[in-house]
Amino acid sequence: MPDDAHRSAAVSTRRMTFAQGLLEAQAIALEQDPSVYLMGLGAPDPKGIFGTTSGLLQRFGPERVQDMPLxxxxxxxxxxxxxxxxxxxxxxHQRVDFALVAMEQMVNQAAKWFFMFGGQVPVPLTIRMIVGRGWGQGPQHSQSLQAWFAHVPGLKVVMPATPADAKGLLLSAIEDDNPVICLEHRWLYGLADEVPEGPYRVPLGKARLMHGGGGKAEVTLVGLSYMSLEALRAAEILAEQGIEAEVIDLRSVRPLDEATILDSVARTGRLVVADTAHVRFGAGAEVVSLVVEQAFDKLKAAPVRIGLPDFPTPTSKALSDSYYPRAPHLVAAALKLLGRPVDPELFAVPEGRNLDQPDSSFTGPF
Amino acid sequence: MTSASAASAGSAAALANGPDPELLWRLYRLMLYVRLVEEKIVALYPEQQMRCPVHLSIGQEAPAAGVAAALRPGDQAMSGHRSHGHYLAMDADLDGMFAEIYGKAPGCARGRGGSMHLIDRAKGFLGAVPIVGSTIPIAAGAAFTSKLRGDGKVTVIYLGDGAAETGVFHETLNFAALKKLPLLFVCENNLYSVYSPMEVRQPLGRPIAGIARAHGVATWEGDGNDAVAVWQMASEAVEACRAGHGPAFLELATYRWREHCGPNFDNDIGYRTVEEYETWRARDPLARHKALLQDRLGADDAAFAALEGELQARIDAAVAKAKAAAFPVDTLSPEDCYA
Structure with a gap:
C-alpha cells in the first residue's frame, strides 16, 4: 500500500506550496527552540529566499533571522x-553552486566533528541549498551535487519532493543533532498539496512508496527530488499501457532507506532510478549497486539509471531542453526492461509546453 | 590602541607597575610546563609508540602562557595543528593529551584524533584541528554564541602566519568586526609555513596585523618571546573584547626551534640558516623569564628545581598512565559518525 500513513486522519491538513512548507517548518523550529537561528544571504530580504523565509524577520527579530556577508x-x-x-x-544558500566554497567546513569540520573528537560534541546544523533548473540557469546555477554530500560519513542528506515532505523533512533536519544537508529543487517551490498542521515531522532516512504496491507491479521506479514527480507521471503513462509500476520517492539520500528499495524490487524484479544529477558516480549508482549486491537473484533485467548527461548544464533553451530527462525517458526505460516496444511519439512535447519551465507560472528569472 | 606603540607602552606600564610575583611565577610555570611536555615528546618519539604527527611549539611558549594568563575561567580557546601549548596553558587534561598521542582509549578524542585534535571542553578548550585557518571561523561561531546569549565569555583563536593567507581569515575578520564579536585573534608569526618563508607568501612591509586594522579591528603587535609583554597585550585586548568593543588582534613575533612536524631539528636542510636559528635561540622566552624572576624576585636555583621537579613528576605520571592505558576497542561503525 502507498505509504500515506504520515497523512494521518487525526492531523488536519491545509493546501500549501512546497515553499510554504519549508517556511512553516522553520517558523515552528524558531518558535519551539530559542537556540534555533536562521542565517543566509538574503534570508531577511523582501524576497525571502523564494518565500521560504518571508515574515520570519518580523516575527522573530534580527538576531534570530540574519543576513550574512558573502x-x-x-x-x-x-x-x-x-x-x-x-x-x-x-x-x-540560494544555490548549491554558491555553497561549494564552503565544502571545506562542511566536509572537514561539520561532518567529522562528532566522530573525530570521540563522540563528545554533536553538531546540530542544517544547511539548506537550492538546486536550480530551467530559464537558463546554466552551468553554475543548477548543479545537483547530492552525491558529493552523501559520500561523506557524518553528513545526512535529504531531498524533499512534496510540500508535506518539505515541511516534515526540514523540521526533522533542524531537530536532528547532526549536520543535515537539505537540497531543495527550485521547480518544486510552487507545487501545492495538502500539508499537515503543527510540528509535523518526516523521519530522516525513510523513503516513501508513492504509488503502487498492490502486488502486480512489474517495475520499480525510484525517484529523487523533482524526478520523483516525473516517476509518478511515468507510472501514469505506464498504467495507460496496462503496466503497473511502484514509485518510490527516496526522500533521504543518506541515510538510504535500503529496505524500502529492496522490498519493492523483490516484488517487481525491475528497477529504474531517476536522479536530478549526472548519472555517473551518482546517487542512482548507489541505489543500483545496493540492489545488484543484495537482490541480484530477484532481478529480471539489468537496472537502468536516468539522469543528466556527462557535461555541464547549457544555458540556451535550444541546448537545455534535451539535457533534462522527463517522464517519457522513465517510461521508455521501463518498457525496454519489459521487452516492450517504445513508440517515439512518447517523447513528443505537447503543444504550448515549454521544457524550461515546470509549468507556465514559472517565469524565472532565478 | 593600535600597533607597536600601544604594545610597548602596555608592557612598559606593566613592568613599571611591577607585575605581581604570583603572575610572574605563573607565566614561568606555564611556559616551563609546555616546554617540559614537548621535550618529553622529543625524548619518547623515537620509541615509535607515538604513532601520529606532532607539531612542537618549543621556543614559542610565551604566547600560550601570556594569553592564557589573561583569561578567566569560562573563557574559551581554539587552535590549529601546533596546539599543544595552547591546550596545556588552558590547564586542559594532560593525561588525556598523552593518551591521545599514544592512541589510547582515555585519549581526549578517544584515539580518533591524535596530537592535532586536542579538546577539553571542561577547561574551555573547544578543539584544535590541523586544516590551517579552518578553526578561525569556528571560533568566531563560538564567540557568536556568546554574543547571542550575552554570556560574557571571550574566545581566543590561535593562528599562525600561514593562516593569514587563507580566505576564512579575511572573511572571519570581516564578520567578527561586523558583529563586534568577543573574539581575540592571536597570531603567532614564526616566519615559516612549513619551509616556505614569509617573503614568498606575503607582501613585504605589510604586517599581518595591518589586515586586521583594515577591518577596523584593534590590534597589538609585539615580542612573542616576552611572556610579560604578551600577557599585558592580551590583558588589554581581552578587556576590550569583554567590554563589547568587538574583536581584537595580537600579532606576536616568535620562532619555532624544531622542525615543522616531528621531534628533530632541521636547520641542516637549507630552508633557514643556523645564524637565524641561533639569533632566535638567544631570545629563548623561558631563559629570559627565568632571568627576570632571578633579577626581580631573587628566585634561587632551589625554587626553579622544585618547580621543574613538580612538573616533571606530573608529566612522567601522565606518560606512564598513557603507556599503561588500553587501546580503544576496534568496534567503530558508521553509527559513530552521528550523535
Whole structure:
C-alpha cells in the first residue's frame, strides 16, 4: 500500500506550496527552540529566499533571522562554531553552486566533528541549498551535487519532493543533532498539496512508496527530488499501457532507506532510478549497486539509471531542453526492461509546453 | 590602541607597575610546563609508540602562557595543528593529551584524533584541528554564541602566519568586526609555513596585523618571546573584547626551534640558516623569564628545581598512565559518525 500513513486522519491538513512548507517548518523550529537561528544571504530580504523565509524577520527579530556577508566558507564555520556551543543554526544558500566554497567546513569540520573528537560534541546544523533548473540557469546555477554530500560519513542528506515532505523533512533536519544537508529543487517551490498542521515531522532516512504496491507491479521506479514527480507521471503513462509500476520517492539520500528499495524490487524484479544529477558516480549508482549486491537473484533485467548527461548544464533553451530527462525517458526505460516496444511519439512535447519551465507560472528569472 | 606603540607602552606600564610575583611565577610555570611536555615528546618519539604527527611549539611558549594568563575561567580557546601549548596553558587534561598521542582509549578524542585534535571542553578548550585557518571561523561561531546569549565569555583563536593567507581569515575578520564579536585573534608569526618563508607568501612591509586594522579591528603587535609583554597585550585586548568593543588582534613575533612536524631539528636542510636559528635561540622566552624572576624576585636555583621537579613528576605520571592505558576497542561503525 502507498505509504500515506504520515497523512494521518487525526492531523488536519491545509493546501500549501512546497515553499510554504519549508517556511512553516522553520517558523515552528524558531518558535519551539530559542537556540534555533536562521542565517543566509538574503534570508531577511523582501524576497525571502523564494518565500521560504518571508515574515520570519518580523516575527522573530534580527538576531534570530540574519543576513550574512558573502563569505560562505567562513559563515559555515561560524554556524559550526555556534552549533558546538549550544545553538542550532539553519544556514541557507540560494544555490548549491554558491555553497561549494564552503565544502571545506562542511566536509572537514561539520561532518567529522562528532566522530573525530570521540563522540563528545554533536553538531546540530542544517544547511539548506537550492538546486536550480530551467530559464537558463546554466552551468553554475543548477548543479545537483547530492552525491558529493552523501559520500561523506557524518553528513545526512535529504531531498524533499512534496510540500508535506518539505515541511516534515526540514523540521526533522533542524531537530536532528547532526549536520543535515537539505537540497531543495527550485521547480518544486510552487507545487501545492495538502500539508499537515503543527510540528509535523518526516523521519530522516525513510523513503516513501508513492504509488503502487498492490502486488502486480512489474517495475520499480525510484525517484529523487523533482524526478520523483516525473516517476509518478511515468507510472501514469505506464498504467495507460496496462503496466503497473511502484514509485518510490527516496526522500533521504543518506541515510538510504535500503529496505524500502529492496522490498519493492523483490516484488517487481525491475528497477529504474531517476536522479536530478549526472548519472555517473551518482546517487542512482548507489541505489543500483545496493540492489545488484543484495537482490541480484530477484532481478529480471539489468537496472537502468536516468539522469543528466556527462557535461555541464547549457544555458540556451535550444541546448537545455534535451539535457533534462522527463517522464517519457522513465517510461521508455521501463518498457525496454519489459521487452516492450517504445513508440517515439512518447517523447513528443505537447503543444504550448515549454521544457524550461515546470509549468507556465514559472517565469524565472532565478 | 593600535600597533607597536600601544604594545610597548602596555608592557612598559606593566613592568613599571611591577607585575605581581604570583603572575610572574605563573607565566614561568606555564611556559616551563609546555616546554617540559614537548621535550618529553622529543625524548619518547623515537620509541615509535607515538604513532601520529606532532607539531612542537618549543621556543614559542610565551604566547600560550601570556594569553592564557589573561583569561578567566569560562573563557574559551581554539587552535590549529601546533596546539599543544595552547591546550596545556588552558590547564586542559594532560593525561588525556598523552593518551591521545599514544592512541589510547582515555585519549581526549578517544584515539580518533591524535596530537592535532586536542579538546577539553571542561577547561574551555573547544578543539584544535590541523586544516590551517579552518578553526578561525569556528571560533568566531563560538564567540557568536556568546554574543547571542550575552554570556560574557571571550574566545581566543590561535593562528599562525600561514593562516593569514587563507580566505576564512579575511572573511572571519570581516564578520567578527561586523558583529563586534568577543573574539581575540592571536597570531603567532614564526616566519615559516612549513619551509616556505614569509617573503614568498606575503607582501613585504605589510604586517599581518595591518589586515586586521583594515577591518577596523584593534590590534597589538609585539615580542612573542616576552611572556610579560604578551600577557599585558592580551590583558588589554581581552578587556576590550569583554567590554563589547568587538574583536581584537595580537600579532606576536616568535620562532619555532624544531622542525615543522616531528621531534628533530632541521636547520641542516637549507630552508633557514643556523645564524637565524641561533639569533632566535638567544631570545629563548623561558631563559629570559627565568632571568627576570632571578633579577626581580631573587628566585634561587632551589625554587626553579622544585618547580621543574613538580612538573616533571606530573608529566612522567601522565606518560606512564598513557603507556599503561588500553587501546580503544576496534568496534567503530558508521553509527559513530552521528550523535
Amino acid at each position: 563569505s560562505e566558507n567562513a559563515m559555515t564555520g561560524v554556524a559550526v562554531g555556534s552549533a558546538i556551543t549550544g545553538m542550532r543554526p539553519i544556514l541557507t
